[in-house]
Amino acid sequence: MNICAHPALDRALASELKNGPIPFARFMELALYHPEGGYYCQPAPRVGRSGDFKTSPHQSPWFGRMVARQAMATWKAMGSPDSLSVVEFGPGEGWLAHDILESVESSGPKALAAAFEYTLIEQSAPAQERIRERLAHWIEGGAKCPAARLESNPPDEIEGLILAHEFLDALPTHILTQTESGLAERYVELRGKNLAFTEGPPSDKQLEGWFGGLGAELEIGQTAEVCLLAKEWMETISRRLRRGGVLIFDYGFSSRVLYHPSRREGTFRGYRAHTMTADPLSRPGETDLTAHVDFSSMLRSAEAGGLSLAGFTDQSHYLLDMGIAEALQAETGNEMAGAGERRSAMGLLDPAGLGSAIKVMMLTRGLEGAALPGFSMKPDDRESLATLRS
Ligand SMILES: C[S@@+](CC[C@H](N)C(=O)[O-])C[C@H]1O[C@@H](n2cnc3c(N)ncnc32)[C@H](O)[C@@H]1O
Numbered sequence: 001m002n003i004c005a006h007p008a009l010d011r012a013l014a015s016e017l018k019n020g021p022i023p024f025a026r027f028m029e030l031a032l033y034h035p036e037g038g039y040y041c042q043p044a045p046r047v048g049r050s051g052d053f054k055t056s057p058h059q060s061p062w063f064g065r066m067v068a069r070q071a072m073a074t075w076k077a078m079g080s081p082d083s084l085s086v087v088e089f090g091p092g093e094g095w096l097a098h099d100i101l102e103s104v105e106s107s108g109p110k111a112l113a114a115a116f117e118y119t120l121i122e123q124s125a126p127a128q129e130r131i132r133e134r135l136a137h138w139i140e141g142g143a144k145c146p147a148a149r150l151e152s153n154p155p156d157e158i159e160g161l162i163l164a165h166e167f168l169d170a171l172p173t174h175i176l177t178q179t180e181s182g183l184a185e186r187y188v189e190l191r192g193k194n195l196a197f198t199e200g201p202p203s204d205k206q207l208e209g210w211f212g213g214l215g216a217e218l219e220i221g222q223t224a225e226v227c228l229l230a231k232e233w234m235e236t237i238s239r240r241l242r243r244g245g246v247l248i249f250d251y252g253f254s255s256r257v258l259y260h261p262s263r264r265e266g267t268f269r270g271y272r273a274h275t276m277t278a279d280p281l282s283r284p285g286e287t288d289l290t291a292h293v294d295f296s297s298m299l300r301s302a303e304a305g306g307l308s309l310a311g312f313t314d315q316s317h318y319l320l321d322m323g324i325a326e327a328l329q330a331e332t333g334n335e336m337a338g339a340g341e342r343r344s345a346m347g348l349l350d351p352a353g354l355g356s357a358i359k360v361m362m363l364t365r366g367l368e369g370a371a372l373p374g375f376s377m378k379p380d381d382r383e384s385l386a387t388l389r390s
Helices: 007-017 024-033 061-077 095-107 110-115 125-134 228-240 295-304 315-321 324-332 336-349 382-386
Strands: 084-089 116-121 147-151 158-165 174-179 182-191 194-200 223-226 241-253 269-272 288-290 308-314 358-365
Touching: 007 024, 007 182, 024 174, 024 182, 024 288, 061 084, 061 095, 061 110, 061 158, 061 241, 061 315, 061 324, 061 336, 084 095, 095 110, 095 116, 095 125, 110 116, 125 147, 158 228, 228 241, 228 295, 241 295, 295 308, 295 358, 308 315, 315 324, 315 336, 315 358, 324 336
Parallel strands: 084 116, 084 158, 116 147, 158 241
Antiparallel strands: 174 182, 174 223, 182 194, 241 358, 269 288, 308 358
């Protein structure tokens, strides 16, 4: 009997499920990251026009150009050191790295290009291959241009800028529901020939007091996600960042907004071919699974690790403050030839899409008082900023 189309993933799921239900987080880990059958480990690209979803670096190169400005501002705030480490987690197809490296090489100061060392941490072997091809110029480029390399683990000590673009929302997450008798966790079990959700006690001690610890209270029947791996990631990078910044772009909210009773079903979703699926457990390995990021928890872990909040806003306000409108005008003017480029760049600011759904958070160590751009414009949804620490 087949649970899914890929034989190796099918065997892995069957072997775990025969012993009983598994926490949803474990199911998500196998379905997305099984080295042969996982969604992100398939030969075809998952992100982009032909994939299941499109991210900002796939929307327009102007996104990476603005992030390159942030890298330059961080480098300057650090006193223009001889070496700037930029470490990107979960780069996928590597377009963000491509656009940043191209921008630093073509329009950054020479000293920045010479200092620039870009490290990509990507777990998917097929994606690594495509990154190697796409970034060959910088990976093999020698001393004259900014350097890039692929690694499986981040450096122990980082001085520079850490990037996570739509990385955290793809980490395996626990799903919890508030019941009369306490928190119940969602598990996945085999029911007949199909995968189905079932409930059980929290599988990890940290989950038990989670919402109380954040000052959030779920209503009876309300479901919400908790990503312990995101917390772990933040704790790890807080330890490793000696000086510089962490820049996170992702779908998400502050805890108070994310866990508000109006979001009764939580934010966990499954997508196939740009469409949300009603049955996220069906066709594992072919379905993208994702949940929004709790930015208050990220901030809390970062502050516990000694980092400071430099800013939190939404993508459209961030990019406007980074000067995207002026840069676009200067580069493409009003010419018809630039109309397509302007249109795709405007998609980054779409208030009904990437512009407001994607939040941007920057954290720093050793740069207190430095004027870092991107966060001086307040989003209309002031609530997400105001509620960040409550
Ligand atoms: C949602 S995709 C985003 C890709 C890219 N950042 C973008 O925005 O287009 C998430 C990426 O993170 C990678 N990833 C997830 N967990 C990882 C881990 N622990 N280490 C390295 N890469 C990881 C996945 O393989 C996938 O390429």
